[in-house]
Amino acid sequence: MYFFKFLKSAILSLAAAVSTQAVSESAADLVSTIQHPNFQHIYLITDPDARSFEARLIFQAGELDNPYTEGLAHYVEHLAWLNVTHSQNFQALRHSNAGTNLTSTTYVTHSSETRLNKELQRLVEVSAPFTLAKSFMLEERDIILREYETNVAENPYFEIEQNITKALYPSSPWARSVLGSPTEIEDFSLINAKKLHRKSHELGNAVLIVTGNISKTTLQKALRNLNFPKPAAPIAPTPLPTPEVANKRVAADIHVARLGNPTLFYRKLIKRPPCSDAAFCDQTVRVLRAALDSSLPGGIAGPLRFDDFFARSFWFDLRAIGSKHLLIEFTAEPDLNISLSKLETEFTKVFNEIVQQGIPEKTIKQIKKRFQGHLNDVLKRENYRKNLLIDRVSNRQPYYGLTAERRALRSVTAQKINDLLTALGQSGRTVIYRANEL
Amino acid sequence: MIRCFLIFATSMLLSCQEDDLNADASDEPRPAEFKMLPEENRSVILATTPLGHTFHFMPIYEPGVTDITIMIAWPSNWAYQASRNPAVPYIGTETLLSGGTEDISPKELNEFLSDRNSGGSLIPTADYVYGEINFPKDYREEVIKLASDTLRSPKFDPRWVHRIKGSIRQNMQSAHLKTETKMWNLARKANLGDSPLYHFLTLPDPRVIDEVSVNMLRQWHKQTFTQSGLTIVVTGAISRQDAGKSVDILLSDLPKWPVSQPPDINAKIKPQTVFLHVPEAEKTTIGILGRLPPTSQGNDLTDLLALSYFTQKGSGPLFSALRTEQRASYGFQAGFFNYNRQNRALVITGAVAAEQAAEVAADIPEIYEEYRLDPNFETLADLRNGMVNQTQKNVTYVNIAAQTILELALDKRDPKIAPKLHNELAKLHSQDLKSRMKTVFPPKSELAVFAAGPSKKGWSDACVISKIEALDDC
Numbered sequence: 001m002y003f004f005k006f007l008k009s010a011i012l013s014l015a016a017a018v019s020t021q022a023v024s025e026s027a028a029d030l031v032s033t034i035q036h037p038n039f040q041h042i043y044l045i046t047d048p049d050a051r052s053f054e055a056r057l058i059f060q061a062g063e064l065d066n067p068y069t070e071g072l073a074h075y076v077e078h079l080a081w082l083n084v085t086h087s088q089n090f091q092a093l094r095h096s097n098a099g100t101n102l103t104s105t106t107y108v109t110h111s112s113e114t115r116l117n118k119e120l121q122r123l124v125e126v127s128a129p130f131t132l133a134k135s136f137m138l139e140e141r142d143i144i145l146r147e148y149e150t151n152v153a154e155n156p157y158f159e160i161e162q163n164i165t166k167a168l169y170p171s172s173p174w175a176r177s178v179l180g181s182p183t184e185i186e187d188f189s190l191i192n193a194k195k196l197h198r199k200s201h202e203l204g205n206a207v208l209i210v211t212g213n214i215s216k217t218t219l220q221k222a223l224r225n226l227n228f229p230k231p232a233a234p235i236a237p238t239p240l241p242t243p244e245v246a247n248k249r250v251a252a253d254i255h256v257a258r259l260g261n262p263t264l265f266y267r268k269l270i271k272r273p274p275c276s277d278a279a280f281c282d283q284t285v286r287v288l289r290a291a292l293d294s295s296l297p298g299g300i301a302g303p304l305r306f307d308d309f310f311a312r313s314f315w316f317d318l319r320a321i322g323s324k325h326l327l328i329e330f331t332a333e334p335d336l337n338i339s340l341s342k343l344e345t346e347f348t349k350v351f352n353e354i355v356q357q358g359i360p361e362k363t364i365k366q367i368k369k370r371f372q373g374h375l376n377d378v379l380k381r382e383n384y385r386k387n388l389l390i391d392r393v394s395n396r397q398p399y400y401g402l403t404a405e406r407r408a409l410r411s412v413t414a415q416k417i418n419d420l421l422t423a424l425g426q427s428g429r430t431v432i433y434r435a436n437e438l
Numbered sequence: 439m440i441r442c443f444l445i446f447a448t449s450m451l452l453s454c455q456e457d458d459l460n461a462d463a464s465d466e467p468r469p470a471e472f473k474m475l476p477e478e479n480r481s482v483i484l485a486t487t488p489l490g491h492t493f494h495f496m497p498i499y500e501p502g503v504t505d506i507t508i509m510i511a512w513p514s515n516w517a518y519q520a521s522r523n524p525a526v527p528y529i530g531t532e533t534l535l536s537g538g539t540e541d542i543s544p545k546e547l548n549e550f551l552s553d554r555n556s557g558g559s560l561i562p563t564a565d566y567v568y569g570e571i572n573f574p575k576d577y578r579e580e581v582i583k584l585a586s587d588t589l590r591s592p593k594f595d596p597r598w599v600h601r602i603k604g605s606i607r608q609n610m611q612s613a614h615l616k617t618e619t620k621m622w623n624l625a626r627k628a629n630l631g632d633s634p635l636y637h638f639l640t641l642p643d644p645r646v647i648d649e650v651s652v653n654m655l656r657q658w659h660k661q662t663f664t665q666s667g668l669t670i671v672v673t674g675a676i677s678r679q680d681a682g683k684s685v686d687i688l689l690s691d692l693p694k695w696p697v698s699q700p701p702d703i704n705a706k707i708k709p710q711t712v713f714l715h716v717p718e719a720e721k722t723t724i725g726i727l728g729r730l731p732p733t734s735q736g737n738d739l740t741d742l743l744a745l746s747y748f749t750q751k752g753s754g755p756l757f758s759a760l761r762t763e764q765r766a767s768y769g770f771q772a773g774f775f776n777y778n779r780q781n782r783a784l785v786i787t788g789a790v791a792a793e794q795a796a797e798v799a800a801d802i803p804e805i806y807e808e809y810r811l812d813p814n815f816e817t818l819a820d821l822r823n824g825m826v827n828q829t830q831k832n833v834t835y836v837n838i839a840a841q842t843i844l845e846l847a848l849d850k851r852d853p854k855i856a857p858k859l860h861n862e863l864a865k866l867h868s869q870d871l872k873s874r875m876k877t878v879f880p881p882k883s884e885l886a887v888f889a890a891g892p893s894k895k896g897w898s899d900a901c902v903i904s905k906i907e908a909l910d911d912c
Contacts, residue, residue, distance in 0.1 A: 050827060050831070051823060051826060051827040051830065052823055052824060052827045085752055097751070110824050110827075111820065111824075112820075112823055139765045142765055142791070143761060143765060143767075143768055144768075145791070146766070146767050146768040146789060146790065146791060147768040149720065149721035149768075149789045150721070150768045150769075150788070150789040153720040153721045154615070154616050154617060154618075154719075154720050154721065156612070257615070258612065258615050258616075259612065260608050260611040260612045260615070261604075261607075261608040261611070294549065294552070295545045295548055295549055296549060301545075301548075302545060306543070306544055306545035306548070307545070309597060309601070312601045312604055312605055313605055333604075333605070333608065335601060335604075336600060336601075336604065366553060369553070370552055370553060370555060373554075373555045373574065374555055376504050376555075376574060377502070377503060377504045377505045377574065377836070378500070378501070378502025378503055378504075379502075379503060379505070379834060379835055379836065380505070381502075
């Protein structure tokens with residue numbers, strides 16, 4: 001079944017190779033790139049077995065790029081989509097979704113191949129000026145309040161994370177809230193929303209991703225038939241802002257009724273060593289994160305959870321913030337008779353010891369082997385490939401394929417991992433919240 | 439690098455593709471791996487292990503597919519007995535999964551599975567404990583042996599039991615502080631009464647968690663994990679013979695007891711409107727419930743399509759009314775759920791502004807009734823095709839195929855339809871939905887409305903209570 005899929009894709013790729021618009025192809029990644037004068041990039045993943053397609057237009061601008069009230073980028077996304085879905089021409093075509101994050105704004109539509117032209121037209125129409133009635137657009141603020149209630153009200157972690165973010169990135173766009181607070185939502189300005197829409201919804205700053213039963217030829221034909229609501233030409237991607245990392249430690253004891261039991265929140269933001277190859281940078285962080293999270297020698301789970309009883313459960317993460325910083329996140333619930341202060345002390349001690357001693361080569365090899373085996377099954381690989389593409393584009397990071405990811409993983413060494421680990425030990429901005437200490 | 443593939447289909451095709459120079463050759467199946475797929479590929483059959491256990495088997499013999507899933511449903515009537523502590527199955531399954539055995543510590547267990555890209559779960563429900571293990575074919579023997587040891591002789595280390603009790607207690611405490619959970623608990627109490635099943639599904643009193651002892655866990659383990667009355671499914675990259683052997687090893691040395699049947703419980707969804715006043719609530723949540731026949735009677739895909747259309751974003755009748763017209767809600771969801779396998783309910787739920795909640799709660803049954811009796815299915819084909827596509831994709835996965843087969847088998851329906859479930863969905867037309875809604879969906883007069891929120895304003899026609907225990911006054 002998969003073989004047929006691959007062969008068909010290969011045949012289509014050969015056909016497309018004569019097209020003037022086809023610029024690159026990686027058969028193993030099954031991701032085609034199409035150049036177009038109006039978009040920043042277009043990617044296509046053809047799956048001939050699919051019965052429908054999904055088209056995703058991702059503007060490379062999100063809440064980080066919003067100079068107005070926090071949450072306004074999300075309001076703009078609602079208005080832009082309503083502007084299209086309420087139009088007479090598109091009334092019947094509403095099987096869709098949209099979303100905003102810090103770095104991008106996404107519009108998604110699903111339909112059958114025969115509707116490709118209409119659906120793509122609908123997507124590009126999100127860049128058109130708003131024509132909805134003013135009262136209707138203002139009422140949409142109430143809908144966002146309801147969205148706030150549905151998704152985050154009464155979620156203690158949301159409230160705590162918002163406060164941590166503000167403490168971690170003072171005066172930086174990275175501290176902005178994508179949803180905004182209820183007070184901010186109620187006061188969203190329509191004038192500012194229109195200004196932000198004009199700036200953030202330039203098609204030249206958008207990436208189109210099409211997946212499903214669409215061939216490259218079909219997509220190219222549909223693209224030729226598009227009517228652009230306003231002139232568009234590719235815009236160079238806006239670099240992500242760089243947070244300032246003044247060395248500082250912020251610690252507080254807090255009480256959050258809805259959280260229930262005691263919980264420790266530890267965050268540390270550091271400058272990462274220069275790293276140029278995106279795939280390699282990512283894989284280094286990924287392997288180090290997994291090693292630290294494990295109960296293997298060099299991991300924190302052994303001393304904190306398995307060999308001794310300090311943390312009943314914990315969540316650990318290490319991730320890139322932009323291209324120049326790394327964030328360490330540790331959230332833990334203490335075991336019986338362990339105070340949050342004790343847990344914090346133990347975590348710091350264990351972490352520093354690991355930084356001093358380094359992670360054994362055997363552990364690194366073991367983690368790499370797990371990652372290499374993770375995608376051996378072809379069914380898992382297909383989904384991963386698509387999600388990797390969407391994840392990179394949504395986070396405004398350069399796209400690389402599964403092939404590059406695997407190659408980068410192979411080139412990760414214990415030395416490189418321990419170099420990065422040493423950087424984690426350097427001073428940075430640390431925020432510690434001890435919530436609901438008994 | 440040139441790769442050539444030779445394919446024999448109805449006609450012979452020859453195609454050569456020049457790869458990207460950087461392409462990873464190991465990423466795709468080699469030509470040598472390819473062979474004509476055998477007829478039994480993705481066909482569900484009923485097979486028997488060498489030791490006599492019957493199991494539903496769906497092999498996947500496709501290039502590049504390496505994973506295997508085994509699922510077992512152990513019948514359990516723990517949830518129905520008032521003398522039993524209802525928290526035991528939750529603590530027991532968690533401890534069994536993470537607490538290790540006499541031969542392997544929790545830490546070793548954790549890394550053993552991670553090294554083999556394998557994992558498992560045990561989920562207690564009212565009628566069954568669902569067990570699932572997923573692993574690549576290369577690790578079959580060692581993962582099966584470990585799973586067998588874990589099932590046969592869990593350690594139930596008191597320190598781990600204590601730790602897991604703490605986690606579950608915290609999760610329950612946090613959940614019970616949420617308005618949405620309060621509304622669901624209210625509905626469950628109204629429909630099931632103060633029965634053991636209500637206590638099992640709700641754990642309203644967190645003290646029962648503290649009262650769980652290691653002895654209780656051992657008793658539950660001995661009674662639950664047997665070789666009797668099982669429903670077993672194996673899917674993935676495995677032969678029938680190896681699947682049979684694996685099941686036998688997995689179950690080896692487990693006891694054989696007579697299987698107790700769950701009692702005949704009949705949830706009563708009484709038409710009523712109940713509002714739970716929660717002054718500290720930050721939102722108002724509404725849940726509208728009505729009775730549906732159990733999934734064992736079939737047609738649940740028809741129900742799902744009809745209810746999804748009702749609330750779908752954009753043009754769904756409820757979405758249009760509440761979001762586009764009234765501007766009262768971000769969106770409502772509709773679907774169905776089971777209290778147990780015999781008691782299934784239709785549900786329409788969402789959050790609304792406190793000041794509009796009573797009005798919206800009164801409107802929804804009207805909108806529902808209009809839709810039930812006279813639906814406009816103008817864009818049904820779009821929604822159906824999207825669901826068909828997603829279902830087709832989902833059932834290709836080794837583990838989702840196993841889960842689908844298991845549910846069909848537990849309902850005594852034909853598991854053979856599992857890999858082609860999307861075709862059942864594709865066959866549905868507006869007339870099927872119309873007929874089903876008219877004859878099987880509850881009329882508005884049989885719906886129960888439950889809500890919880892900070893303001894009593896507007897709820898004068900409802901039974902307003904300030905704690906769930908006062909429900910008897912309604």
